[in-house]
Amino acid sequence: MKKNLLTLTFLLLSYIGFSQDIKFKDDFVLIDGKECLKINDSDPNNVSILDLQGNEIVFLKFIHNSRYARLYTKITFLDQKLTFTSASYIFTKKLLIKKLLADNTLENCALNNEKVEKFVLKYDENVERN
Numbered sequence: 001m002k003k004n005l006l007t008l009t010f011l012l013l014s015y016i017g018f019s020q021d022i023k024f025k026d027d028f029v030l031i032d033g034k035e036c037l038k039i040n041d042s043d044p045n046n047v048s049i050l051d052l053q054g055n056e057i058v059f060l061k062f063i064h065n066s067r068y069a070r071l072y073t074k075i076t077f078l079d080q081k082l083t084f085t086s087a088s089y090i091f092t093k094k095l096l097i098k099k100l101l102a103d104n105t106l107e108n109c110a111l112n113n114e115k116v117e118k119f120v121l122k123y124d125e126n127v128e129r130n
Helices: 002-018 093-102 113-123
Strands: 022-025 028-031 034-043 046-050 056-064 071-077 082-086
Touching: 022 093, 028 093, 034 093, 046 093, 056 093, 071 113, 082 113, 093 113
Parallel strands: none
Antiparallel strands: 022 028, 028 034, 034 046, 046 056, 056 071, 071 082
């Protein structure tokens, strides 16, 4: 029993130690206390994620009561011209950044172009198909 408890404790500590702290302050996304991205969320249904130079890199749209689903998100990676839709994961800006970090699609405050396509394939539910 002690061995199981000790193993569980180490697993939890390692998870906590490797997770990154994501916070929003003013118009910035702070990852582990460092300004990493900018956010434009003046319209709550349309969120733009920008790099620190002000280039829009990701667009997040919340779509309500469409013919496809009651609520889903549509995420567009603008430079890569890739889009995906999701109804089971309602990607908030924080969840999207957390998933991008976990999949190493967002590295050193920039999108890894090679991993964006894999990210889209992984999370696309094709909600808007006819």
